[in-house]
Amino acid sequence: MNLKKLVGEKAAEFIEEGMVVGLGTGSTAYYMVEALGRRVKKGLHITGVTTSAQTKIQAEALGIPLKSVDEVDQIDITIDGADEISSTYQGIKGGGGALLFEKIVARYSDTVIWIVDDSKLVKEIGDFPLPVEVIPYGSQQLLKLFKERGYRPAFRQTEDGERYLTDAGHYIIDLQMKKIADPHTLADWLDHQTGVVEHGLFLDCVNTVIVGSEKGVEIQNVR
Numbered sequence: 713m714n715l716k717k718l719v720g721e722k723a724a725e726f727i728e729e730g731m732v733v734g735l736g737t738g739s740t741a742y743y744m745v746e747a748l749g750r751r752v753k754k755g756l757h758i759t760g761v762t763t764s765a766q767t768k769i770q771a772e773a774l775g776i777p778l779k780s781v782d783e784v785d786q787i788d789i790t791i792d793g794a795d796e797i798s799s800t801y802q803g804i805k806g807g808g809g810a811l812l813f814e815k816i817v818a819r820y821s822d823t824v825i826w827i828v829d830d831s832k833l834v835k836e837i838g839d840f841p842l843p844v845e846v847i848p849y850g851s852q853q854l855l856k857l858f859k860e861r862g863y864r865p866a867f868r869q870t871e872d873g874e875r876y877l878t879d880a881g882h883y884i885i886d887l888q889m890k891k892i893a894d895p896h897t898l899a900d901w902l903d904h905q906t907g908v909v910e911h912g913l914f915l916d917c918v919n920t921v922i923v924g925s926e927k928g929v930e931i932q933n934v935r
């Protein structure tokens with residue numbers, strides 16, 4: 713069973729006529745955008761706000777009307793994937809490099825829905841490398857700082873061995889934390905490091921998680 717497709721298509725059912733919808737990024741969000749595109753073709757009127765160049769290309773090709781986050785008053789629902797979700801619903805995102813735009817869009821959304829297969833649910837987050845988006849200037853110093861703190865940092869690279877650049881033109885440093893016992897303290901520290909633009913800790917921000925497993929779809933209402 714394709715669990716990403718299952719949850720992506722289920723999430724698209726939450727969207728109603730006239731809504732402004734935040735469109736997430738990644739291989740799970742892909743199926744939600746495809747399903748929404750099909751509904752738009754059948755006459756649903758929505759406005760999409762994309763979280764990456766990749767999703768923008770997909771949504772445009774499907775004929776979903778789009779506006780930028782700065783052109784809308786508010787976003788009704790954002791549907792996005794996640795890399796890890798803890799038992800207290802704290803998340804790591806940014807495996808696909810879209811964390812900055814995703815966090816901005818989530819921040820201005822009335823409701824945030826994450827769609828995942830059950831392999832993403834963990835007790836404590838941190839096994840998945842935590843992405844930290846940094847400006848290139850001074851990034852070597854940040855790498856050193858993260859190393860001194862034992863975070864085993866590495867600049868993200870493309871398949872061609874080039875340094876990965878985000879849609880906003882920044883680098884990503886992935887931290888191999890293994891376990892993040894206190895995500896709020898770490899988020900607070902990262903928020904205060906000069907040169908860090910954003911990080912992949914998405915804390916206290918999800919309203920609903922749609923989980924796919926071999927047993928089917930489960931909707932977990934968080935807040």
Ligand SMILES: O=C[C@H](O)[C@H](O)[C@H](O)COP(=O)(O)O
Pocket residue numbers: 736737738739740741792793794795805806807808809810811814
């Ligand atoms: O930057 C990418 C996003 O945060 C994705 O939502 C996350 O990486 C999950 O992606 P996927 O659905 O491909 O596992």
